[in-house]
Amino acid sequence: MAELTYRAAVARGIAQEMDRDERVLLIGEDVAGAGGVFKTTPGLLERFGPRRVIDTPIAEQAILGAAMGAAMTGLRPIAEIMFADFFAVTWDIVVNQIAKTRYMTNGQVTLPLVIKTGNGGNLRFGAQHSQSIENWAMAVPGLKVVTPSTPRDVVGLMAAAVRSDDPVLFFEHKGMYASKADVPDGEIVDALGTSVIRRPGTDATVLALGLMVPRALEAAEMLASEGIDLEVIDVRSLVPLDTRTILESVSRTGRLFTVEENPQLLGWGAELVAIASDEVFWDLDAPPVRITTPHVPLPSAAALEDSVIPGVERIVQTIRKRLV
């Protein structure tokens, strides 16, 4: 057991898989010599060499095209898109090519491919380097979508993503890179499509993702002192989705809150609320509530960014108002 930062966990997860399987390679801007712009991949070049850890031009289509072609022909690439916002530059390759190819070819082509990226805000980077785009990916058939919230999960879910025969979008929360937690020694492998109950509780189910998980947990501790006992679930994987754990919890607590960093309109919380309404409606004691960023691009100034991304105080107030 060692304390590890979230960013160091990324490198450890990748190294674990590159060690295990020589078909795994890493490709992206500044991932090799520089060790990643967020220092998520230091040491990999020295350890695995320039044939497997490859710096690329600033050319997102070329990066993901190369990863896709390599995945079609026997390798298991991990490609980095530096900021999740830049997915917009490469959306054709992601949506029209990577996501659809297995289906269009009637199962002939398998794409064991991971695209890792820095997602989310909290670093005051402004609208083009801060947004949370997991909703975009979730809406596309053929993409798996994962967002770890702890260093341990970074390693375990990275392993699951690399071992998946399907394309996985791996959303690292860039606002969490400096966070630290204990990570067990040895190989860690999770399963995609598994959520984790971070805090058991009886009064309401709170669903969160990425940076919203520690905030929801902090809010739960504050409300616990007021006698409100929240169950906090780290969704971790939007596709595939662990509806079993989530619905079982909602049925038990009778209340549902989602805490999302993305804008509310068509956010993943809307889908989960719809599923709960459809399948456990009679177990609900009140309408589900979504706590989200408003429908705005993310501002840069600290005060402004903090005012729109759900913070502990807003989570506490919203839940308190609804439950008391």
Add this chain to the structure above:
Amino acid sequence: MSWPLQTHPYGEHAPVLPPMENRDFDHAALDRSTRLGLYRRLQELRQLEKRAYDLFMRNLVKGTSHLSLGMEAISAGFGAAMRPDDYTFATYRGHAHTLSRGVPMAPVLAELMGRANGLLGGKGGSMHLTSVEHGVLGSYAIIGAHLVIANGAALSAQLRGSGQVTVCFFGDGTTNIGAFHEALNFAAVYSLPVVFVCENNHYMEYTPIGDITAVPRPAADRAAAYGLASRTVDGNDVDAVHLAAQELLAQARAGEGPSLIEAVTYRHGGHSRADPGKYRPDKEVRAWLDYDPITLYRGRLGRLGVPAAELDAIDREVAAAVDEATEIARNGAEPDIASALTDVWADGGSSWRN
């Protein structure tokens, strides 16, 4: 061979054709059986696409299709030069690219007709023909996308040391999209074993490429800027294409990196099923119909002493094969409706939740 086809001042797109009786390759180092094989392939591509068109007119093929009638020499010439385990990346105008790797006709026609025995079980259609077992790693309907993907297959071959070469076909219109430029730079930087083949048929969908491109050779003129060797070739002369393909594939296989070839040709029809191609000057169309790759090749084979009867026999054999493939395709079952929900994921299904 470098072939100065036209001067192409802005707005003028009437191509200057080479002499009708193109003797340049009459004495090229190609044996009789290779040439007869190329001739047979030209006939297969031509006759199968004509049949596809007929089936469209009879409403047995739905959706759309993009035929490469008149452009067959490029696919045929490259296909015959490739190793069985080499990779092809095709465009949405990809019937010929696919067939020229040895993919049988019946599953191709069945796919066009949306049948269960189609190459993709009816899930892909005309624009997405793929046959992994023949090295045909897909036909791509978004302009330019497959150039960057072809690089990935080439990178993989390079890392695995497999000696495989990737051949990536694309049209002249592709040369103005960003992915083309990203792809060429990327291939050159890593010295990838990939051959980019521009099929310049003079029209970017409905618009003459010369009207909206500032250089006369939209692909070849730009290759050097990215560090790629390039050349142009008479895309209607199957011998010219085949010899160039042999050379470029050998270079790539020897580790000499990527190359680009611009094969100048012309499509006999419009852009797609819906387009009669009326925007093209009659004189231009007539000239290119005369300069047909099959007519051209029959002329050469005749000069080399191949009896017309022998070529006619090949034509008839191909016609019989196309008829047989049509029957197999027409008799194919409709796809099982349940198959609409398979193969989103590697487990064979489409379920996104537990």
